[in-house]
Amino acid sequence: MRYNLAELTDQIVVIARSAGAFLLQERAQFQREAIEYKGLNNLVSYVDKETEKQLVEQLHALLPEAGFITEEGTTGQIADQTALNWIIDPLDGTANFIHGLPVFSVSIGLAEGSTPIAGVVYDPNRDECFSAWQGGGAYCNGSPIRVSAAPTLGESLIATGFPYYRFEQMQTYLQILESLMQQTHGLRRMGSAAIDLAYVAAGRFEAFYEYNLNSWDMAAGVLLVREAGGTVSDFAGGEEYLFRGDVIAGGGVHPELLRVIQEHWNAATSPL
Numbered sequence: 001m002r003y004n005l006a007e008l009t010d011q012i013v014v015i016a017r018s019a020g021a022f023l024l025q026e027r028a029q030f031q032r033e034a035i036e037y038k039g040l041n042n043l044v045s046y047v048d049k050e051t052e053k054q055l056v057e058q059l060h061a062l063l064p065e066a067g068f069i070t071e072e073g074t075t076g077q078i079a080d081q082t083a084l085n086w087i088i089d090p091l092d093g094t095a096n097f098i099h100g101l102p103v104f105s106v107s108i109g110l111a112e113g114s115t116p117i118a119g120v121v122y123d124p125n126r127d128e129c130f131s132a133w134q135g136g137g138a139y140c141n142g143s144p145i146r147v148s149a150a151p152t153l154g155e156s157l158i159a160t161g162f163p164y165y166r167f168e169q170m171q172t173y174l175q176i177l178e179s180l181m182q183q184t185h186g187l188r189r190m191g192s193a194a195i196d197l198a199y200v201a202a203g204r205f206e207a208f209y210e211y212n213l214n215s216w217d218m219a220a221g222v223l224l225v226r227e228a229g230g231t232v233s234d235f236a237g238g239e240e241y242l243f244r245g246d247v248i249a250g251g252g253v254h255p256e257l258l259r260v261i262q263e264h265w266n267a268a269t270s271p272l
Helices: 005-027 046-062 094-099 167-181 193-201 215-227 254-265
Strands: 036-039 042-044 067-070 084-092 105-112 115-123 128-133 137-140 157-160 186-188 207-210 231-233 247-250
Touching (some): 005 046, 005 128, 067 215, 084 193, 105 215, 128 193, 167 186, 193 215, 193 247, 207 254, 215 247
Parallel strands (some): 067 084, 157 207
Antiparallel strands (some): 115 128, 207 247
């Protein structure tokens, strides 16, 4: 079955905005006692879970034949990664949310297997809604966006994320960081991979790279970048990023950034 992806994306935007309004409402009264730990440095709260439940209910009604891959696992499903799935992060940037830093987002992607076909990232603090669908371009609040055409690292501002587990790769990661610090206008760590990718799509960052990501962190964002004219790959230069977990996304600077990462990452002793 094929879908009218433009109309479907418009409906996803409405759902994402509703979830974002709920996040802002809950942030105003959030208490630190509500924090839970899923694992080392891996925070969650009732807000994440309740937002995900709302999203699952509304998205299921929108497209009943699609399964779910979700961060909080509220559906209880074991997803078939080769099928049609909603891939959602109800609150990307939970640590920011908990600490009162206004950088977090709702990320909703729809994927056929490992190929995202529709995606929305909503930043409720800035009221910016980034959307894209396969073959339809990328938009912020309805206006078209494009990746940066800057061709070199020397002209670039790069986004990344700091790993909070799998520290066996830390030295390699720090080597990449050190190299890029000396070659770019700077590096930024926003704390929401979905926002990082949306900003690459909008040309605010020239590129973004990170490892240890999950599919729900990037399903919507990688589609934004591709539909905005950018390139997305895994650290090996292939297209296995969605379920493999390492990703490089950028405009004209992507090939040079890939080379820098591979200089160090290929030498890492620990496998991905």
